[in-house]
Amino acid sequence: MSHAFRTLHQAMPIVAAALGRKFGVPVAVGGDEACTDGNSIQVPALPPQSELIPVAWGYLAHEAAHLRFTDFETYRQGASGSDPLTRSLLNILEDIRIERAIAAPYPGTRENLQAVCDHLSGRGALSPPKPDAHPAHVLTSYLLLHLRHRLLETASLAVSAHEAERVLRQVFPARTVHRLQGLLAEVGQLASTADAVDLAQRIRALLEEEKQSARAPSSGAGSASGQPDRNGQERPDESGQNATGTGGTDNQMPGGSVGAPLPADEQAAQGPTDPTAGQTSSGTPAGSPSGQGGGQDGGTPAGHNDPGSSTKPDSSTPSTSIPDAPHDALKTQAVSQTLNASDDDLPGDLFQQVRELLDAAGQGDSPCLLPRAEPFDGDPARGLRLLGVVQEESRRLRARLQGLVQASRLDRPQAFRHGPRLLPKRLYRAAVGDPRL
Template sequence: MKGIIESLPIVAGMLAEQTGIKLTISGNDAYTDGEVINLPLMPASGEGVGTLAFGYLCHEAAHIRYTAMEAMASLQNPLECRILNILEDPRIEHRLMLDFPGAKYRLENLSRLIDNQVHSCEEHIQNGPARLFCNHLLNQMIVSALGRDWVEQDWLNSRAAFCQTFGEATLIKLESITAGTHLKPSTYDLIPVVKSLMQALKDAQEEAKKQAEEQEQEDQSTDQDSGDADQSDDDPGNADADHNAGDQGDAGQQPPSGGDADDAAGSDAGDPAASKAGDPSDDDQGQKPDHQAIADALDALLGATADEFGDDRIEAVKSALGSETKQSGQPRVGMMQTLPADTTGYCDYAASRETSESIRALRNRIRALLQSESKTRHRYLEQGSRLAGSRLSRLECGKTDVFRHTTTRKGVDTAISLLVDQSGSMAEYAGVKQRYQVACDAAFAIAESVEGLKGISLAVNAFPYEIGDQEQTAEIKGFDVPLRKSQKAFSTIQPQGYTPLAESMMAVGAALYRRPEHRKILILATDGDPDDQDATHEAVRQLAKLGIELVAIGIQTDTVRKFFSDHLVIRQVQELPQELFGVLSRLLLSNRH
């Protein structure tokens, strides 16, 4: 596939087709409506743009294929929604990589690009409870579910921050509840997990509040005991009584030699825990968790609004992709979606007498061309592996040339995609017919001429195809669809809209590039006035670089020569056979390898 790196839109189209989703390339933003993915206008090349675009495409394709949007919409609480989204992303990416192994490369490249920052424990804490919770849960899923070890250090840091902010018990519950969620069969199966995690957070909050109250009562009791002791020390009467009692108790006894009392004092002095006894603030700093701080953090988390969770990582990808494409410094080109033409209410296309005569003339000449290209020759030699039974009698005469050798000259193996311009400017007259009618006649003549001929596959498309406020490309005849089943679709070709030639050429070119035939030819029938001339030049350049040969038929205009080196101009459909045959014969017979 030499040259594929030089056409990011074509690669994107191939990825979309492989994963079974619909793609458009237009504007400056990446987005999806749940059915169609749109990428911004793209340059021909660029490693950063490609990594972002293909990773985003694969991620959103996974959503379209595997996410139950009804389940996603069933949750209203902002935290529940964010948790479900964080759990759903690795689930769908894991499944896409199982169904389409090539997606692993695209998704991991994207992750290496956007998940490569390492934040310290302090930085995670400074983000606040809501962002810390989401960042750690995301890191945990990326590392544990998808095995992306380049995120491990940030995960360890966010884990330490999580434990410090929400408590070790909450961390253990989080890891236990979310383990194995990427293996769940559907989005609906994640809903109970989300509910269970929410309940665990609420339980942790209540427990933290309870322990905070107990801690406060304990602190107050300790403070009261300390106050009583201080008051006792300040009372002279009690001091004298204690002194006298001590004298009486010590009467007749000698103080310890070496001093057990001294040992006891020394022991306390050397034990940090003992030295800190009676100071609850010291316990809070190193030994005991701050239950009130944990309760406050959980309260802030459970009451957080959507804005407090920070940007979704895919939103960051979309923003970066839009910026990268605009700043690429290269010409950018888009791509339309190709949809089957709606033939409701239309009759079969009826070729005019002139068109029928053109079809017969063209078909006869193409058939002769193909027959001259596909020939089988038999030779009989004295050595070989296949005996010719009809020549064995020659052995009696001493002739041993009875081994049959067959050589076949490779015939025409070509896919042709015909693209018909049906923009508003094609309503102008070309003689007694409007331009679009001449173009339709030409398209039908070519399709009928090659129908059933071995070695040639043909598709016909028309543009623009307006659906609501969107311009797409209409599939009139598919490569593998017989012409008789497409005749109504030819009748749908009617002038409409503008001339998004570049976007339509890229859509048709992407489908043509994926064909198995050795040769690939795109034939355009147009009046040659595209909406964006720079984009049209870029589309021609990219398709030619991919080995697609381009021919333009100008309908009563020679403006096609500005964009296509191979072009011809026809004024009447009767001119088509002679002009087109010359082009086809040259393309089909040249550069054979």
């Protein structure tokens, strides 16, 4: 083991102990596991050149914030008996709250915590979700990235947070996203663990409300005697007829009503007698009013709607409502899938990943001692010469320092009635008429 290696290796306990005293929690360095028992924090000993040393300080600050600001009994009560989604929401909200709380008296912890995010981002552990990911994963990833970027001011997560919001709006209904962001505005005002538990439960209740509100219109539409379904089946036929130049209103009842289609036998009987349909099916030359595009010449018989005006709304209705219906149904289904998510569908605790990284990089049970005198491995004669030079320089510096201290003690300025300068310490004596200033 080289001298530099031993020096850095043995300095880590000093830094960790200093941080522990600063945060008011006991800290131990050593072993091969990063953990906390609710009273103290243990950080594994890392190699001196390890890139995880800043991550270890961030982990230490995070766990110290838990020990100082988290009410573990309230947290356990809020998490026990809850579903995986609520537990994940509570963990994210409480992490944000305590990290903001510890950054107020100790601003330097922001840099350590941002180092954790930077390292995880470089490894891809804090990347934005994919559109085809589980909706619960999309939601919790958005919360994690958005809140850390906005409230903890982690600049490295700006792009990921923006992309996560785009995916969230792509997966969930716009109304749900709008209401969710309204609740997230309260995260900065969380003052206790109980507030975090309450907000996590309110976010889940919001998703429950969105699920019920999305289910209510669909059930009401399906109870209207099936009429919207039959209209939906007729509209593609009408649009197809309009594309070939036929008037879609001739198959309707007199007066242009589209609410009640004729029975199949009556349509079969009426179809051949329809002059417009007959002309179109027989290939009438372009010259008839229906063959030239409908009511542009105003030649529509009375009692029928204008083909140009009646077919355009019918042909546009499927293009706007029917293609969007599956997309809206998928967004509504995403809310239900989020509520029914399991632990495997969620990204997991961020600092659990940090623990795993520190555990893997730890040096096991290797002893980690405080600095102590070490045997000299070089040439003894050369070492003695260097020792003599050092001692001589030390004596010279000691003598100069002692002279400066003695001179400062013997330098006692006295006040006189004349001179170019005033003694600030004696200005108060001007009030009693003492001219020696």
